[in-house]
Amino acid sequence: MITRRLITAGLIAALPLAGIVANQAVAQDMRDITFVQPSPSAINSFPVFVAIGEGYFAEEGLNVTVEAINGSGAVLQALSAGQAHFGRPGPGPVIAARSRDVDAVFIYNVAARSNFGIVVREDSEIQSPAELKGKVIGTGTADGAEVGFARNVMAGQGMIAGEDFEFLTVGDGGPATVAFNSGEMDAYSSSTADAAILNQRGMAVRDITPPEFARFFGNGIATMGDTIRNEPELVEKFIRAFAKGHAFALDDANREAVLAHLKDGNPQEGEDAEFQSALFDAVRSKTIPVDMSKGLGYLPAEVWEEWQASLVAGGEIAAPLDDLSAAFTNEFSAKANEALN
Structure with a gap:
């Protein structure tokens, strides 16, 4: 790993x-x-x-x-x-x-083109970022580009970290899988590579990022x-x-x-x-x-x-x-x- x-x-x-x-x-x-x-x-x-x-x-x-x-x-x-x-x-x-x-x-x-996205488990009921109010979004690092991207997406929904949702630094790969399985996080701000690795390792995820955010390089x-x-x-x-x-x-x-x-x-x-x-x-x-x-x-x-x-x-x-x-x-x-x- x-x-x-x-x-x-x-x-x-x-x-x-x-x-x-x-x-x-x-x-x-x-x-x-x-x-x-x-x-x-x-x-x-x-x-x-x-x-x-x-x-x-x-x-x-x-x-x-x-x-x-x-x-x-x-x-x-x-x-x-x-x-x-x-x-x-x-x-x-x-x-x-x-x-x-x-x-x-x-x-x-x-x-x-944006190489980040907010993903949820394939079987999650969450269909859009608007449904993440009061939820936890996991990130690979505390201050990486994936954090700024997720702030962007959530700001588009009128939500601010610490008030409307929470960030949780969980790491990537195996730790991210554990965080999904334990329920520590409801969604994950991931890179294209992170999402592919999760899917490859049996943690099926789907991207709920609105398409207009693709312009954010x-x-x-x-x-x-x-x-x-x-x-x-x-x-x-x-x-x-x-x-x-x-x-x-x-x-x-x-x-x-x-x-x-x-x-x-x-x-x-x-x-x-x-x-x-x-x-x-x-x-x-x-x-x-x-x-x-x-x-x-x-x-x-x-x-x-x-x-x-x-x-x-x-x-x-x-x-x-x-x-x-x-x-x-x-x-x-x-x-x-x-x-x-």
């Missing part, structure tokens, strides 16, 4: 066999780069592992090591503490961090503002290699190679080849932009506004940011797309 590493940003630990590098024979002039992700899943960060396996980072002179920590909050702590160069947090946590003067910046939209690539200002070429190199990995994985002709790279990144996920393949399909589908005219990784400003409004309505931040546009940039994804074309 795949479990999240419950560690602080100051104690980052590498994934088993996933702290792999962009080139096994690393040249002395290669730049060591640390990438942090909010769970151990290689599939959820598939462009990184494909870019490593295909040598795209090595071509840019980057020796990338992947580390797994627990949730978007920990990812942002690692970035702000200088313990990592790039990470994969959610947009809600990035906005919340910026409200606390943490200069984190989103630079690539990975989950271009999920986790993406972030770095610190200082990195962008002081080392723009590093950011450009990382995102160019990442986008190449993303594009390579979207081509079904490369499927066998992609799944092999993901198994290298997390051997446990590759133990069941059929499940690995199905989970990859589910996660990959969320990374395909609704409008491909702007290329891969594009961040729509209007959805950032909606994310911020939902955080204010849910009480997660006290007021809108002075400059929301500083929270994201499309500069590097645009350059990466030019390189792809």
Whole structure:
């Protein structure tokens, strides 16, 4: 069973066999780069592992090591503490961090379509979020992107956490199954991968998220503002290699190679080849932009506004940011797309 590493940003630990590098024979002039992700899943960060396996980072002179920590909050702590160069947090946590003067910046939209949903047991009588008044919604982490997403959905129903419903941090995988079976939670705010794992392990769930929330993109690539200002070429190199990995994985002709790279990144996920393949399909589908005219990784400003409004309505931040546009940039994804074309 795949479990999240419950560690602080100051104690980052590498994934088993996933702290792999962009080139096994690393040249002395290669730049060591640390990438942090909010769970151990290689599939959820598939462009990184494909870019490593295909040598795209090595071509840019980057020796990338992947580390797994627990949730978007920990990812942002690692970035702000200088313990990592790039990470994969959610947009809600990035906005919340910026409200606390943490200069984190989103630079690539990975989950271009919402990769979260509120699910209930298949046999539950609950049919919509409106029926969760007075209920408990479980989450994998206390401050991850899934929490912000659930706040969003519930705010759309006129409900606020702590007043109309409760959040309960239960973890993912096995612990989430236990929480459903024990009745500790009535619903679960899950990623596409989390829901697939629950179903695969015999805990049948169904998504009750209203369709209009599909526009709320999920986790993406972030770095610190200082990195962008002081080392723009590093950011450009990382995102160019990442986008190449993303594009390579979207081509079904490369499927066998992609799944092999993901198994290298997390051997446990590759133990069941059929499940690995199905989970990859589910996660990959969320990374395909609704409008491909702007290329891969594009961040729509209007959805950032909606994310911020939902955080204010849910009480997660006290007021809108002075400059929301500083929270994201499309500069590097645009350059990466030019390189792809």
